[in-house]
Amino acid sequence: MEAKEALKIPFEATKKVLRVTKALFAPKATEIWWDKGIKRELHYRGKHIINAELCIGCSMCARACPVNCIDMVPTGVKKPRAVPKVRANECIFCGLCEDACPTKPEKAIKLTDHYSMILEDVTWDRLTEYVFEPENLEEALEKAKKMEELLEKKKQEALKKKQQAQQAKAEAKKEQPSPEKESNPQKGSKGEE
Amino acid sequence: MGNSISLAGYTFVVEESKEISGEDLGLLQEKLLQLNWGVQHPASGPMRLKLWVDGDEVVKVDPDIGYVLRLLEKLVEYRTWINAVVNVERACFMDDFGTMAGYSIAAEKIAGVEVPKKADYVRTILCEGGRIVSHLIGLGSFVGVMGVHTPMQWALIAREKFLDAFEVYSGQRIATASIIPGGVRYEPTGKFIEKMISAVDFLEKEFIPRYAEVFIDNPTLKLRSQGIGVVPKEKAVELGLAGPALRASGVASDVRKDYPYAAYGELDFKVVTKEEGDAYARYLVLWEELIESAKIIRQAIEGLPEGEWRTKFPIKVPPGEAYVNVEWARGCFGFHLISDGGTGPYRLKMRAPSFANVWALPEIMKNVKLADVPVIFASLYMCHGDIDR
Numbered sequence: 001m002e003a004k005e006a007l008k009i010p011f012e013a014t015k016k017v018l019r020v021t022k023a024l025f026a027p028k029a030t031e032i033w034w035d036k037g038i039k040r041e042l043h044y045r046g047k048h049i050i051n052a053e054l055c056i057g058c059s060m061c062a063r064a065c066p067v068n069c070i071d072m073v074p075t076g077v078k079k080p081r082a083v084p085k086v087r088a089n090e091c092i093f094c095g096l097c098e099d100a101c102p103t104k105p106e107k108a109i110k111l112t113d114h115y116s117m118i119l120e121d122v123t124w125d126r127l128t129e130y131v132f133e134p135e136n137l138e139e140a141l142e143k144a145k146k147m148e149e150l151l152e153k154k155k156q157e158a159l160k161k162k163q164q165a166q167q168a169k170a171e172a173k174k175e176q177p178s179p180e181k182e183s184n185p186q187k188g189s190k191g192e193e
Numbered sequence: 194m195g196n197s198i199s200l201a202g203y204t205f206v207v208e209e210s211k212e213i214s215g216e217d218l219g220l221l222q223e224k225l226l227q228l229n230w231g232v233q234h235p236a237s238g239p240m241r242l243k244l245w246v247d248g249d250e251v252v253k254v255d256p257d258i259g260y261v262l263r264l265l266e267k268l269v270e271y272r273t274w275i276n277a278v279v280n281v282e283r284a285c286f287m288d289d290f291g292t293m294a295g296y297s298i299a300a301e302k303i304a305g306v307e308v309p310k311k312a313d314y315v316r317t318i319l320c321e322g323g324r325i326v327s328h329l330i331g332l333g334s335f336v337g338v339m340g341v342h343t344p345m346q347w348a349l350i351a352r353e354k355f356l357d358a359f360e361v362y363s364g365q366r367i368a369t370a371s372i373i374p375g376g377v378r379y380e381p382t383g384k385f386i387e388k389m390i391s392a393v394d395f396l397e398k399e400f401i402p403r404y405a406e407v408f409i410d411n412p413t414l415k416l417r418s419q420g421i422g423v424v425p426k427e428k429a430v431e432l433g434l435a436g437p438a439l440r441a442s443g444v445a446s447d448v449r450k451d452y453p454y455a456a457y458g459e460l461d462f463k464v465v466t467k468e469e470g471d472a473y474a475r476y477l478v479l480w481e482e483l484i485e486s487a488k489i490i491r492q493a494i495e496g497l498p499e500g501e502w503r504t505k506f507p508i509k510v511p512p513g514e515a516y517v518n519v520e521w522a523r524g525c526f527g528f529h530l531i532s533d534g535g536t537g538p539y540r541l542k543m544r545a546p547s548f549a550n551v552w553a554l555p556e557i558m559k560n561v562k563l564a565d566v567p568v569i570f571a572s573l574y575m576c577h578g579d580i581d582r
């Protein structure tokens with residue numbers, strides 16, 4: 001009996017070695033996924049994307065957030081007065097901010113299917129600094145500023161017009177109303193433009 | 194040792210211990226051993242049972258809960274009507290749809306909002322999906338506490354298909370936040386329906402026959418669970434048991450049938466009951482409810498009407514209160530919601546079925562063997578998130 005069992009040992013050993021070598025060359029059961037760009041399904045709730053050009057600064061998203069992780073950052077321009085900033089490590093990715101955003105047809109705040117949020121050297125400070133900010137804030141601000149200037153110009157022109165009209169009226173009152181004189185200041189204002 | 198028990202504030206009534214001890218009352222306290230079954234026990238989850246054992250026999254049980262208290266009821270007071278669902282759904286992550294549906298119905302009752310028919314049907318599909326997911330884990334863990342872990346793995350495979358369907362629907366697998374006051378958040382797309390049907394197909398064609406063959410009429414399992422933790426019908430009502438545990442004692446109580454909500458009134462299903470009232474009967478109730486739920490999902494998908502899936506819910510809700518019961522996976526879940534006319538709930542009281550079941554433990558576990566404690570515990574089908582809230 002003993003001799004027989006002793007004979008079996010090398011046989012068993014080769015069997016095991018064979019099995020291990022086979023497993024080494026078999027396809028892997030797990031894989032590294034985060035750089036593969038895997039597309040998630042419809043409605044996947046991942047990283048936020050905030051479009052500052054669309055945002056009107058109504059802060060509905062901040063009010064809808066159940067964990068109060070959206071801060072409204074003042075921009076210094078009138079429209080949008082403030083844009084949202086999401087504190088990512090507090091966000092629970094519920095997507096209610098997207099639901100609440102009133103801009104149409106595209107929402108100014110959206111949850112994308114971007115799921116890899118890897119942070120290196122994670123400390124508490126770095127985690128609290130990890131935020132989702134509007135990506136095109138500067139462009140949007142410039143646009144908003146230009147828009148504001150334009151509006152301002154138009155306003156002032158309107159004001160000037162009004163003043164001139166008033167002046168003209170006053171003058172007209174002084175020197176007896178006549179149809180020719182009333183039409184003159186209007187022409188003058190157009191020339192200024 | 195006896196001193197340590199009395200120091201902890203637990204005293205024994207002499208009459209009660211007489212039958213266990215025999216004659217020597219003085220030595221009795223020396224013989225009793227206090228065991229901490231739980232917090233770190235593989236079957237207990239995050240709670241502790243204080244067990245006093247005399248040899249192999251359990252003399253007294255005292256559940257010690259509160260390890261996963263998250264103050265969900267209080268947190269809801271700081272939310273708006275819509276976003277309170279993220280707190281409500283976290284009562285238990287296994288079946289989060291049932292709790293969300295209950296809260297939403299209560300809020301709609303106060304506000305006087307009527308939801309579209311399609312929303313009702315989608316809610317039904319989601320709630321039954323949640324029930325299946327939860328029951329699968331319940332079945333797996335019941336056999337799991339006896340030391341066989343294969344059924345849990347099988348159950349997880351079937352559960353995964355449903356989670357896939359939920360992901361297609363809402364974008365999240367467990368905390369979906371998809372049922373809100375005023376309807377459901379997303380449109381039930383064709384892809385979602387497709388995924389749901391394929392999940393039900395897998396459940397009915399693959400999981401159920403395979404599982405039934407091995408783990409239902411299993412002699413070892415029967416030996417271990419039949420006649421253990423028996424609760425007669427009257428006792429079950431007296432103790433206030435809920436859900437599958439109550440139905441296993443022969444009480445045909447099911448909110449879906451008794452007070453239909455969502456689309457349950459229009460669907461055809463039966464209430465599963467068993468007469469025996471032991472651990473095995475409770476296990477069988479779970480099993481048969483799983484089959485019923487699959488049928489309900491099929492019916493609801495067939496009858497899915499056209500139209501809107503969400504209506505406008507007002508930001509401010511007039512003062513009032515509502516009490517709504519829903520049949521959650523683990524039993525009847527009650528919501529008492531009060532509005533003071535603000536933008537969010539003034540108070541929400543949740544009546545949880547697992548909390549009712551956990552206080553039946555001292556009665557059920559009297560004079561059982563120590564080895565039966567996990568079996569009874571798992572058969573009552575409790576969730577710790579729901580006990581503590």
Ligand code: SF4
Nearest residue numbers: 065091092094095097
């Ligand atoms: S997804 Fe994040 S930021 Fe948006 S509402 Fe939910 S928790 Fe707040």
Ligand code: SF4
Nearest residue numbers: 055056058059061101
């Ligand atoms: S992102 Fe939308 S909801 Fe938030 S402030 Fe801008 S427009 Fe309003």
